[in-house]
Amino acid sequence: MSIEVRNITKAFDDFKALDNVSLNVDDGELVALLGPSGCGKTTLLRMIAGLDFVDEGEVWLNGENVTGKHIKQRGVGFVFQHYALFGHMTVFENVAFGLRVLKRNERPSEDQIRKRVHELLDLVQLDWLSKRFPAQLSGGQRQRVALARALAVEPKFLLLDEPFGALDANVRKELRRWLRRLHDELHVTSIFVTHDQEEAMEVASRIVVMDKGRIEQVGTPEAVYDRPASPFVSSFIGNVNVFHGRLQGGSLDTGGWQLPIRPPGSDDVGDDTPYAAYIRPHDFELLKSTEEKLPECRVKFIQPMGSVYRLEVVPEHAASDGLPEVIDVELPRRDFRALNLSVGERVYLRATETHWFEAGQPAVTGPR
Known part of the structure; x- marks a missing residue:
């Protein structure tokens, strides 16, 4: 399941958030969009998801042009920085939500939903908290619930916007390792946004370094650190x-x-x-x-x-x-x-x- 963006441009009023950006993400990759605030990385992620639409250019998912399609038609799971969990629902119901709102002919049976939710909560090591509410969880636990909810509908692609940005340093480090292990198990083509260079170096198979709406360099963590392509990359990475x-x-x-x-x-x-x-x-x-x-x-x-x-x-x-x-x-x-x-x-x-x-x-x- 590949992701390709072709010559994407996006402007907000007089500000050009993306300037003729092109990128390929191969099947099963875990890629980081890395750069300072305002560089365009979250805008690019939202263009891929279908949460915002491009001014120019195209988005292709698994060989299909989805540029004009809604997020519901793209097979994308999206995880926000601040969890976006429903406070009045238990952990179980939060994860089950995406399955329950599917069209009747696509919706699994109640037994299938129950089985799927418990499998996911077990995968993220939180099944024992299924009856609790979000307010009763730690930040790291809430983020894992948000990830389980995104995975519930079996997305073809997983997009994460600063998934650990609201957490303290120790919890972030623990979740980085956990996300890497989870990806190794699931192999879902994934992109995550971060401004934390250490996070990108530790988790991603490739890093996309961005600045001022453009891509400065794409490469493995080793390549962008040891062989920076520009003064910006050299200064920003380490x-x-x-x-x-x-x-x-x-x-x-x-x-x-x-x-x-x-x-x-x-x-x-x-x-x-x-x-x-x-x-x-x-x-x-x-x-x-x-x-x-x-x-x-x-x-x-x-x-x-x-x-x-x-x-x-x-x-x-x-x-x-x-x-x-x-x-x-x-x-x-x-x-x-x-x-x-x-x-x-x-x-x-x-x-x-x-x-x-x-x-x-x-x-x-x-x-x-």
């Missing part, structure tokens, strides 16, 4: 330090600081070419002494964070618009203890992996 400058010999000259790194494939690029280097905190090494010509920094802040130490270091003897004021570095606990660093200490900075963007050009990623 933490990153950005250095602006020009190539000079084997270094990036920021106008007062030299980073001894050169983008792969740039041997034929002349000096003085403007580049930006995007370096993740864990792609730095810190040294107390070196014979190499490496940039000098001072340790400004140290924070233990479980398995890693997070440090803030500031450049020494440099004033440049191309440098961040503070450089974020992450070291494994073992490396930090071996260095035995303290605040105020001088260190040397080495980059081990860099994402490069020449002004106006696609990304180049590689080792220093």
Whole structure:
């Protein structure tokens, strides 16, 4: 059961929510739409569901053009962020609701409904709460009931709009794992919307990164993290330090600081070419002494964070618009203890992996 959107455009008054967006989701995939608020991800999900209609373009579900069809004709299950459960109905009746309102010739018998609801509640591990009301449940339990209700009518496609956004961090983590296991069992072609990069990386088989109504990149979690296609993706997926400058010999000259790194494939690029280097905190090494010509920094802040130490270091003897004021570095606990660093200490900075963007050009990623 595949999902395809072709050249979709949608505007609200003077605001273009989607700008010529195309996307394919293969049968059985679990895909995340990821991006900041207002980037168009929820609008795209609603276009696919039939809750809103496109201005231009087409929606195809399993090879059928459903662009003008109502949500009831699309075989879609939709799960909202805030559950949308009926407060006056028990858990059992909430899940049974979609089956009870089917046309008479499509509606299962009462025994079939009862069997189906208990199967679903057992699947989401909530059958023991079937007689309770939504107000008597935790947020995580209510979201699982909402998912069971969406699955009750056996949808061909499952669409989830920020399904865990209203929950606290611990519950979200638990439900992410649960959703991934559930999808592995059911194999329903699914799309979920999130602004949480960790959630997308943990749950989805592919991630669609969106910004300003356009798709910036589509790829596996590994691809969008390790090989970002644009400065936006590099900055949005994970933490990153950005250095602006020009190539000079084997270094990036920021106008007062030299980073001894050169983008792969740039041997034929002349000096003085403007580049930006995007370096993740864990792609730095810190040294107390070196014979190499490496940039000098001072340790400004140290924070233990479980398995890693997070440090803030500031450049020494440099004033440049191309440098961040503070450089974020992450070291494994073992490396930090071996260095035995303290605040105020001088260190040397080495980059081990860099994402490069020449002004106006696609990304180049590689080792220093």
